Amino acid sequence: xxxxxxxxxxxxxxxxxxxxxxxxxxxxxxxxxxxxxxxxxxxxxxxxxxxxxxxxxxxxxxxxxxxxxxxxxxxxxxxxxxxxxxxxxxxxxxxxxxxxxxxxxxxxxxxxxxxxxxxxxxxxxxxxxxxxxxxxxxxxxxxxxxxxxxxxxxxxxxxxxxxxxxxxxxxxxxxxxxxxxxxxxxxxxxxxxxxxxxxxxxxxxxxxxxxxxxxxxxxxxxxxxxxxxxxxxxxxxxxxxxxxxxxxxxxxxxxxxxxxxxxxxxxxxxxxxxxxxxxxxxxxxxxxxxxxxxxxxxxxxxxxxxxxxxxxxxxxxxxxxxxxxxxxxxxxxxxxxxxxxxxxxxxxxxxxxxxxxxxxxxxxxxxxxxxxxxxxxxxxxxxxxxxxxxxxxxxxxxxxxxxxxxxxxxxxxxxxxxxxxxxxxxxxxxxxxxxxxxxxxxxxxxxxxxxxxxxxxxxx
Numbered sequence: 001x002x003x004x005x006x007x008x009x010x011x012x013x014x015x016x017x018x019x020x021x022x023x024x025x026x027x028x029x030x031x032x033x034x035x036x037x038x039x040x041x042x043x044x045x046x047x048x049x050x051x052x053x054x055x056x057x058x059x060x061x062x063x064x065x066x067x068x069x070x071x072x073x074x075x076x077x078x079x080x081x082x083x084x085x086x087x088x089x090x091x092x093x094x095x096x097x098x099x100x101x102x103x104x105x106x107x108x109x110x111x112x113x114x115x116x117x118x119x120x121x122x123x124x125x126x127x128x129x130x131x132x133x134x135x136x137x138x139x140x141x142x143x144x145x146x147x148x149x150x151x152x153x154x155x156x157x158x159x160x161x162x163x164x165x166x167x168x169x170x171x172x173x174x175x176x177x178x179x180x181x182x183x184x185x186x187x188x189x190x191x192x193x194x195x196x197x198x199x200x201x202x203x204x205x206x207x208x209x210x211x212x213x214x215x216x217x218x219x220x221x222x223x224x225x226x227x228x229x230x231x232x233x234x235x236x237x238x239x240x241x242x243x244x245x246x247x248x249x250x251x252x253x254x255x256x257x258x259x260x261x262x263x264x265x266x267x268x269x270x271x272x273x274x275x276x277x278x279x280x281x282x283x284x285x286x287x288x289x290x291x292x293x294x295x296x297x298x299x300x301x302x303x304x305x306x307x308x309x310x311x312x313x314x315x316x317x318x319x320x321x322x323x324x325x326x327x328x329x330x331x332x333x334x335x336x337x338x339x340x341x342x343x344x345x346x347x348x349x350x351x352x353x354x355x356x357x358x359x360x361x362x363x364x365x366x367x368x369x370x371x372x373x374x375x376x377x378x379x380x381x382x383x384x385x386x387x388x389x390x391x392x393x394x395x396x397x398x399x400x401x402x403x404x405x406x407x408x409x410x411x412x413x414x415x416x417x418x419x420x421x422x423x424x425x426x427x428x429x430x431x432x433x434x435x436x437x438x439x440x441x442x443x444x445x446x447x448x449x450x451x452x453x454x455x456x457x458x459x460x
Contacts, residue, residue, distance in 0.1 A: 007253065008232035012178035014257050015134055015165045020126040020447070023133050026264035028447065031132040033416050034097055036443040037268050038110035039071065039459065040423035041096050044272075044347055045089035046072025047428045049325060051202040052089050055209070059085045068115040069460040072427040076460065079119040080216040086111035087212030091155075092205035093350070094329045095272035095423075100265055100407055101380050102275060103143050107208035108159040109135035109166045112215040116170040118456045123170060125449035135166030136263025141254075146240065147247025150308070150377070156191035156207045157243060163215035171219050181218045183228020186239065188214025196330070197311050199318055205326040268411040268419070270404035271345045273329040276308060276377075279384035279400025280332060284339040287388050287396050295341045295359055301367045302387040303332060306375030309384065313369040320364040325350060336386070337363035347422055413444070431458070 023031075045052055056073050059081045068082035069075070071089060076082070090096050090107035098104050113131045117123040139162035143154055164185040168178045188211055195203050222228065233239045240248045271281055280303055287293065305313055312332035313319050320337075322328040328350065329335070335345075341360045342349055354360060375382045387397045402408045404415075411419070417440045424431040424439075431439070435458045442455040449455070 003234050003250065006231040006234045006238070007250065008179050008182050008229070009175070010254060010257070011138060011161075011165065012182060013175045015169055015178050016173070016175040017258060018130055018134050018169065020130045022258060023130065023261050024264060027133045027137075027261035028129055030136065030264045030266045031129045032443055032446050033268060033413070034106045034132055034136065034263075034266055035110055035114075035128070035446070036420055036440065037097050037416055038090050038106050039114075039439065040420035041093055041272075042071045042086050042089045042111070043427035043431065043459075044095065044423035045092040047426045047430070048347065048350065049089070049092040049205060050352070051205065051326075052092055055088045055206065056085055067119040069118060069456065071459050072429060074429060074460070079115040080213050080220070082118075083111045083115040083216045084209040084213035086115065087209035088206045091208035092326070093272040093347070094205065094274050095269055095347070096208075097266050097268045098275050099140055099143060100267055101144055102377075103139075103154040103158070104208065105136050105139035105155070105159060105162050105263075106132070106266070108155070108163040108211040108215065109139070111208075111212040112163040112167045113170055114456060115212075115216055116167050116219065117452055118460075120170060121453060123452045125446035125452045125455075127170065128452045129446055131166040131169040133261045133263050134169050135162040136266060137261040138162045138165045140262040140265065141252075141257075145249040145252045146244040148244065150193055152243050153191040153193050153195055153207065156211050157189050159208065160185045160189035160211035160214055163211050164218050167215045167219040168222070171223060173219065173222060177222045179232075180226065180228035181222035183230075183232045184218035184221050184226060185211075185214050186229060186232055188218070189239065199315075199327055200323060202324070202326060204330065265407075267407065268405050268416055270411065270415075270419075272347050272350050273335050273345070274312065276381050277312060277330075277332050277335045278403050278405065280336050280386055281339045281345060281400075282403040283384065283386050283398040283400035284336050284388075285344055287386075287398050288340055288343055291394075291396055293388065293390065293396075295363055297390045297392075298340060298363060298366055298388060299391045300389040301336055301340065301363070302389070303336060303367060303369050304372040304375060304385040305332070305369045306372060306377060306381065308377040308381060309375060310369065310371065316369070320367065321361060322355060325352060325355065328355060332369065333364045333367035334360070336367050337361070347426060
């Protein structure tokens with residue numbers, strides 16, 4: 001059935017009409033937390049992931065009009081180039097926020113919004129908050145109401161449109177221009193889950209840069225009169241038919257649109273690893289602590305895994321000895337071994353040296369995955385379950401519930417600020433203590449800023 005108007009125009013009109021006053025306190029809070037969190041993990045990515053240096057070299061070498069900052073390295077480049085570099089760094093550590101149902105909106109939404117805000121130069125804090133809240137809301141509506149088969153990478157396919165919505169709000173496009181921008185952005189709506197499941201590629205950590213860059217470019221082209229796709233989402237060859245087999249719930253996508261901004265549900269990570277491994281990390285840390293265990297006590301660790309968890313376990317020999325930091329963050333055996341060996345996980349624990357730590361690698365060899373279909377990913381992945389067997393015959397079991405950063409134990413402002421401090425300290429060019437605290441304070445009071453460039457200037 002072909003609807004009129006297409007959801008492209010419904011969403012465009014929604015973006016144009018949205019105002020700060022429409023947002024709930026929870027939605028405002030989530031947008032502000034995400035701005036600080038993404039800025040922090042971007043800074044950390046600049047110093048902790050070696051592969052990003054090649055990306056930044058290409059961006060800085062190309063030069064161009066000095067419009068927007070490259071976080072962690074300094075210097076300004078055209079807005080779309082800054083969005084690309086910062087988007088790459090925002091996700092490269094897998095430390096960025098996520099929805100409760102998986103997938104990552106803000107490593108594309110926030111870099112695109114910040115790059116255009118800095119280019120424009122006179123954006124209020126309220127408008128910056130609203131732009132991010134719009135992007136988060138659209139991402140959740142698209143992510144939760146389509147027939148996903150773990151084939152397309154939702155974060156980049158859906159992220160292109162949510163980032164474009166946020167960027168279009170910053171640029172003050174008309175409803176018609178916003179719909180065109182969404183159509184133009186469809187040229188960057190791509191990427192399959194093999195980017196996530198495969199081994200040895202840097203792209204798993206870098207994919208967020210592409211929709212961020214595409215969003216900025218789409219908005220600037222639409223502003224110049226370039227037209228998009230009239231029936232982008234619901235036509236015979238539209239996004240929903242091509243990417244989701246025609247399975248989507250239109251009514252749910254528009255339910256409460258303009259009233260309920262669903263980004264209020266965003267979750268923030270306590271550890272720099274794929275979100276689906278956090279339940280196992282938490283269970284490991286708690287079992288080791290509760291029973292006073294040391295790594296040398298361990299005979300075997302059993303991890304019970306559903307369909308998606310299995311992707312983090314096989315091929316088992318390669319997952320136990322990951323060759324790159326990106327692969328390590330997507331390895332269930334390695335992350336469990338790291339938690340068991342260190343007793344906790346900090347951002348510094350995912351330095352390159354960890355890949356060669358003999359104690360961590362020895363424990364990883366003792367991690368045994370056991371398939372359990374009750375843990376398959378439907379809409380939300382169930383909490384992981386595991387057992388530790390000791391050398392003296394004891395057995396300890398735990399479900400990884402109440403994970404830090406989960407809906408049951410959400411991160412507070414104090415915890416988000418502490419995370420930002422840790423991240424800023426390991427940037428390629430670490431922020432001074434004064435600039436770090438100023439950035440935190442400015443985001444906490446972002447809605448009171450007449451010009452958000454005060455916050456952006458802390459990174460330039």
